[in-house]
Amino acid sequence: MPKLSLKGNEMPASPIRKLVPFAEKAKSLGKKVYHLNIGQPDIASPKEALDAVKNMDISVLEYSHSAGFESYRKGLSAYYKKNGLDINSDEMIITTGGSEALIFGFMTCFNPGDEIIIPEPFYANYNGFATTAGLKIVPVTAKIEDGFALPPIQDFEKLITAKTKGIVICNPANPTGYLYTKEELAQLKEIVLKHDLFLFADEVYREFCYDNATPHSVMNLTGIDDNVVLIDSVSKRYSMCGARIGALISRNKELMANAMKFAQARLSPPTLAQIASEGALDTPQSYFDEVVDEYVERRNITVDGLNAIEGVICPKPKGAFYCIAQLPVKDAENFCQWLLEDFDYNGETVMMAPASGFYATKGLGSNQVRIAYVLEKKELVKAVKCLEEALKIYPGRI
Incomplete structure (x- = not known):
């Protein structure tokens, strides 16, 4: 064999x-x-999403644009702006779930052998995405006695080497449920600028914040547009895990142009699921x-x-x-x-x-x-x- x-x-x-x-x-x-x-x-799942599929008027399930339907991307842009994130439709690529967005982002930004720092415990499938891209995860430990808050920034500094190319966070976090504060994100901004790193943020749980807590997005950090990559998905927001629709988002034009090559190589995200996801944008508050x-x-x-x-x-x-x-x-x-x-x-x-x-x-x-x-x-x-x-x-x- x-x-x-x-x-x-x-x-x-x-x-x-x-x-x-x-x-x-x-x-x-x-x-x-x-x-x-x-x-x-x-x-x-929202009625608006399911009705969009039930009521669709198409005779052929065609490929979409490799970046996803333009109408969906424009609708998603409006959703972000409504939530205080100034993201344009040309700054996103619709992907087959947030998983594909992470893989495309890793493959675009990093080389095999590069290191990425991730606060642990972290979503276990990050291991698989890193393996796919040939990356080494370097953990920085968040402690249960601190409620899994962001580890001290000096703990990150100790781990940075010539091979360190990025930091990955999940906010709010899977598996801890921790919600990073504005001050913690500002600390990450400084270390990203100091060492010229990429900052990946998985923000798929944005809608799930409790006790009047406010989610703060990396997209609102100023001065690091070329460093920031946002990962998003409809899976949790609309209870549509089976739709497998996500998004890779960045204001770094060169990054997005290169990521588009990966998007084209896999042709396009699924048509029916995009129809459902676009319908879901009409979900009432x-x-x-x-x-x-x-x-x-x-x-x-x-x-x-x-x-x-x-x-x-x-x-x-x-x-x-x-x-x-x-x-x-x-x-x-x-x-x-x-x-x-x-x-x-x-x-x-x-x-x-x-x-x-x-x-x-x-x-x-x-x-x-x-x-x-x-x-x-x-x-x-x-x-x-x-x-x-x-x-x-x-x-x-x-």
């Missing part, structure tokens, strides 16, 4: 989905499994207000419930719909597997994502889990109760 590629062997498996076989086995045995492991919202109110309640049920369990530490997030919880266990991955294989409470159990998969530094996060509070409130109450009962009898508790 011919040898497979090194890149294929190096591509990391998803820590979010690795326990799926155990969950499937648990279900086959009749257990109810509460899925807190994956950020798939159960909120209905009431939709977002209701969603945010719902997630605040879900967050409070989950996080307050977790913190009421003896030995559990869980900072309350200001955004997104994730939290990281530190558990009184030796090994969170073993605990998560045990929950599915050996435990149930009244025929029910919980599936979570071991947080070690969201850290690049070996050994970190070994007693932590990432939880996505995307279930109905009554189910979250039951899920937290399952965890409480499980921790009372788990053999590996410390």
Whole structure:
């Protein structure tokens, strides 16, 4: 048999989905499994998006422009301006999900062997995107005792070498739910200017900010237009994960011209999904207000419930719909597997994502889990109760 590629062997498996076989086995045995492991919202997609597809009047599903439909890009530009971001339609490329936007951005801005600094814990699939582009992720650790705030800027400085070419953040953050402040972004601006780095910001959770918190975008940082790359997506904003429509955005004209070559090579983003995404731009504000109110309640049920369990530490997030919880266990991955294989409470159990998969530094996060509070409130109450009962009898508790 011919040898497979090194890149294929190096591509990391998803820590979010690795326990799926155990969950499937648990279900086959009749257990109810509460899925807190994956950020798939159960909120209905906007009627405006679905109606746009139902009512479309086309006879051929043609290619779109490689940058995406002009009408959608103009509509998206209007959406950004309404939200205080001065982004023009020629400063964006519509992509197949935010994932493709990141891959195009990495391939455009960096060379194989370059290093990018990312605060950890971070969205685990950044590992896969970096591997695709041949990059090395250099982690800078955010601490649970600080609520996962931006690490001190001197910690970034210590990691910068001749190979360092960029910094990547997620704001609000997956997996911690942390929302970066205006002051923290200003600190990043200074280090980006000092070392002439690219600053990538994944802002797909912009609409999910709580307790009257305001999201601050890197696109509003002045004096670094050529350094900033924004990643966006409809997946979470409109509960349209299956649409696979994202955007790569930058005011750096040379960057966008080169990124367009990658966009042309893959031809175009999907037509039907762009129609749905353009329709979603007409979603009324009431939709977002209701969603945010719902997630605040879900967050409070989950996080307050977790913190009421003896030995559990869980900072309350200001955004997104994730939290990281530190558990009184030796090994969170073993605990998560045990929950599915050996435990149930009244025929029910919980599936979570071991947080070690969201850290690049070996050994970190070994007693932590990432939880996505995307279930109905009554189910979250039951899920937290399952965890409480499980921790009372788990053999590996410390």
